[in-house]
Amino acid sequence: MAQLVVEPSHAGEAEALRAVLDGARVRSVFQPIVALESGLVVGHEALARGPEGPFARPDELFGAARRTGQLAALDEACRRSALRSAVALGLTAPTTVFVNVEPEVLADAPLEELVAEAERAPGGVRVVLEVTERSLAARPAELLAALRRVRGLGWGVALDDVGVEATSLAFMALLRPDVVKLDLSLVQNPPHGGTAEIMHAVNAYAERYGASVLAEGIETEEHLMTARALGATLGQGWFFGRPTDEPDHGASTGVLELTRTGRDRPERSVRSPFDALPEGTTLRRATKGLLLELTYHLEREALRLGETCVVASTFQEARHLTPGTVRRYADLGRSAGFVCALGRDLPDEPAPGVRGASLSDDDPVLDEWDVVVISPHFATALLARDLGDDGPEMERTFEYALTYHRDTVVRAGEELVSRVAAVRPA
Structure with a gap:
């Protein structure tokens, strides 16, 4: 991986961020994921937050990491925090925890480290790893191999930001996600020419393989109605709960059934098309x-x-x-x-x-x-x-x-x- 040279103007920022990472001061907040039919909480997405100060907001935290060449280190710290916090908060199986991988990290960082993270993950945490189509386009061979290995360790895979780029629809079949996450723009904005194309593609995939469809950005009753109309069976957004350090343990919970769409390969060895x-x-x-x-x-x-x-x-x-x-x-x-x-x-x-x-x-x-x-x-x-x-x-x-x-x-x-x-x- 090419080493990024930090400009002198960012040297102080780099040192401050390094101190945050070395001190394990990145924390996780959790936003509920709800089954739209039953209203049960079936999972949580782990979202990163920095300590009080210049890195408190996620855009500030990740912006500093990009400027100072520490995005991969931050990305790994976020997942470590997510898994550690999930155990501490009791968000263990059958609850599912969604964790992210930054597309830029998957496009450049050694994917062996991601597999090693999965191998070191604490027992009892049911994980779905969120990736985007940009990651597959950048590194097809490595990403497909890495996803096969983390799936073999019991993790699920979600395809994030579907609807932002048409190529996400092209790559669904190759990535075989267990969960397809619709971008919040589909829920919050009026329908447009591409909405029907996205709906047809996502619903066909979900029907064919039994994958779950999750709509992000649900903040109002109108958004909820749109999400259902789009074919979503899962929802996430402020309508159900904001990201918090302490998830509501009094909420009614259910189990997210993952169909393991990428794990149904025949045992027969295949060496070529x-x-x-x-x-x-x-x-x-x-x-x-x-x-x-x-x-x-x-x-x-x-x-x-x-x-x-x-x-x-x-x-x-x-x-x-x-x-x-x-x-x-x-x-x-x-x-x-x-x-x-x-x-x-x-x-x-x-x-x-x-x-x-x-x-x-x-x-x-x-x-x-x-x-x-x-x-x-x-x-x-x-x-x-x-x-x-x-x-x-x-x-x-x-x-x-x-x-x-x-x-x-x-x-x-x-x-x-x-x-x-x-x-x-x-």
């Missing part, structure tokens, strides 16, 4: 010419889907990324939410707006031609394996399958996105 095809899938044979036409069609679908779409493709060798292909993928990079291309010797950005990944010689994906397109209401994958012909290029043959089964398509997409490394600092 082609491996993700279910056993017994009928395979066809075709020449490169037919696969090209199928690929062009999927690319056009992705252009139509726009920002809510993820595209992941393989090219075997860099030489297959022709000038015409680069132009097509530059169009996709401008239109889709996330686009990645993989192959031997591919650069980090093979086309403008496209994330690249160079595959090692022993990677089974080198033998495949894969095109995966995922959006809230569309999931298709062309998964093909090279049969090793030595003839003319356009007559090369492949065995392949076209699949529209969402779980298979998402699994194939994960196999590709999990090979894309973090964005390198400029």
Whole structure:
């Protein structure tokens, strides 16, 4: 991780903040999360506050951390405080505690530290970790691996700020959140052109996987009515209670049932997108010419889907990324939410707006031609394996399958996105 140099004008602020962190003076307050149907408190979100003085307000505290290069240290201190305070206040299972990870930290800090935090967490605390789509876009491989590990330790995952960026809808399928948190702007502002798109995407995901939908920013009866209309089953905001050091232990409580949407993977080992095809899938044979036409069609679908779409493709060798292909993928990079291309010797950005990944010689994906397109209401994958012909290029043959089964398509997409490394600092 690159070291941030603190400007002289911030040196005093840096020292003061370091003293706060070293002295464990960051504290946690808790805001209730309520089941809208029953009114029962099923969880609390832990929110950070600094000591009295210049760091008391969260915007001041986090602003100082950003200016002085101590955001990762503050972020970790906040989670330590949240878990420690939850135990002290009796907010243990079956109550659920929601804790945050700053997107900028996930975009830069070693994710091994996050996994280590989960391993060290005090027993009895039921945790849901909140992340945003910006974190996945910045570091796909590391974040997906880290989330798998913290889920294995019993933590749930929430996708935060849904509705702020269209790409959050694109990444829902890959992140597989147990809870989808609607941004407060959806509850507090009048409906707009994107509201219906967000509703359709979130409600389809919740219906498909049994995830919970949580509306933030509920402050009035009108906000509550809007939250219900949007499909929320959980609510949070001043209408139910402000953040406090001492949660109301007299409130009626219930249990938040997490469906563990990211933990229902089959035991069968999968090493590549082609491996993700279910056993017994009928395979066809075709020449490169037919696969090209199928690929062009999927690319056009992705252009139509726009920002809510993820595209992941393989090219075997860099030489297959022709000038015409680069132009097509530059169009996709401008239109889709996330686009990645993989192959031997591919650069980090093979086309403008496209994330690249160079595959090692022993990677089974080198033998495949894969095109995966995922959006809230569309999931298709062309998964093909090279049969090793030595003839003319356009007559090369492949065995392949076209699949529209969402779980298979998402699994194939994960196999590709999990090979894309973090964005390198400029």
